[in-house]
Amino acid sequence: MLQKKSGEKKSFAQIMNSDSVSGYIFILPFVIGFLVFTVFPMLASLVLSFTDYDMLSAPVFVGLKNYKQMFTQDPLIYKTLFNTFYFTVTSVPLKLAFALMVAMLLVNTNKITSIYRAMFYLPSMVGGSVAIAVLWRRMFAGDGLVNALLGAVGLPDDVYWLGNENTAIWTLIILAVWQFGSPMLIFVAGLKQIPSSLYEAATVDGAGPVRKFFKITLPMLSPTIFFNLIMQMIGALTAFTQCFIITNGKPLDSTLFYAVYLYRQSLTYSNMGYGSAMAWLMVVIIGTLTAIVFKTSDKWVYEG
Incomplete structure (x- = not known):
């Protein structure tokens, strides 16, 4: 052929x-x-972001006016950024620590482990919903379940959680930590990849559980921690539903998150040009923080 x-x-x-x-x-x-x-x-x-646009008429080019207004004429920008950063730096470490703790308890497989994993993952599936946010708001109301439980054990039961500037944001932080299921499953997968021979060798050398955790578990799990840190940080910086439904920024804007304020400017006040500029400011912030984490990863992420 x-x-x-x-x-x-x-x-x-x-x-x-x-x-x-x-x-x-x-x-x-x-x-x-x-x-x-x-x-x-x-x-x-x-x-x-470079226009004045109210969604009813044609956009009018205004140059850098929206960006100048953000930094020089809108004090709520700094307030919402502070609230968002405070929420992020508080909730993310607590969530990751709690997720890792539960993951270490569930890493050994048995007949009912899968059931527990599903139960612990469930809050991550429903925690961001409006229904859960409404339920959470009712739990922390003056006559809600939390105060009822405090009264049952003899503690003050007249705490107004959502009306106090010092406690309102913590109701949102607790909800965020409660949604630990997603990073927990990722931690479980990471823990299963650590060779058991390392723990056996450490046991022979006389290492205890604490030393094994800091010398073996954390270094070997550092790539998984890195991934979870990036994902949870981005999620916390863009948190919306919790604030919008539970507190709506009250009291006195102490729980007003950046994403909720962006929503107000864009849709409530029909200031879409200014809202677009706010959105790009958050893009820059997230990109910068992500770059910093990546840049410093070589100092704490084990690649061996």
Whole structure:
């Protein structure tokens, strides 16, 4: 049989049957969705951040006016940033610590371990819903379940959790920590990848549980901690539902998160240009913090 010349063109059917074309066809819906629902809205918001746009009339180009207003004429920007950062630096470490603790308890598999894992993961599935936020608000009301439990054990039961500037944000932090299921499952997967031979060797050398944890578990788990830290940090910086439903920024804007204030400016006050500028400020903040974590990762993330 004569061999085909190397320069002979492939037929259309041969091209369509090739693995590379099939792969492109399968990823095409995702690429289209990514471009239409992510890339285009981001570019549109960037353009709108330089305009005065109330969603009823055509955008009017105003240059850097929105950005100047944010930093020089809007004190609530700094207040909401402080509230958001306080929520982030408090809730994220607590959530990760609690998730790791539970993961270490559930890493050994038995007949009922999967049931416990599902139970602990459930808050992460429903914790961000409006229904849970409403329930949480009712629990911390003056006549809610929390005060009832405090009264049952002889403690003061007249605490107004949602009306006190010092305690209101902690109701949101507790809710965030309660949603520890997602990082917990990731920690469980990471713990299963640590070779048991390392613990056996440490036991032979006389190492106790505490030393094993700090010398073996944490270093070997550091890539998983790094991933969870990035994801939970981004989630906390963009938290919305908890604040919007439970406190709506009250009292005295002490729980007003940046995402909720952005929502108010964009949709409540119909100031979409200013809201777009706020959104890009948060993009820069998240990008900067993520870059810092990546830059410092070589000092604490074990890659061996």
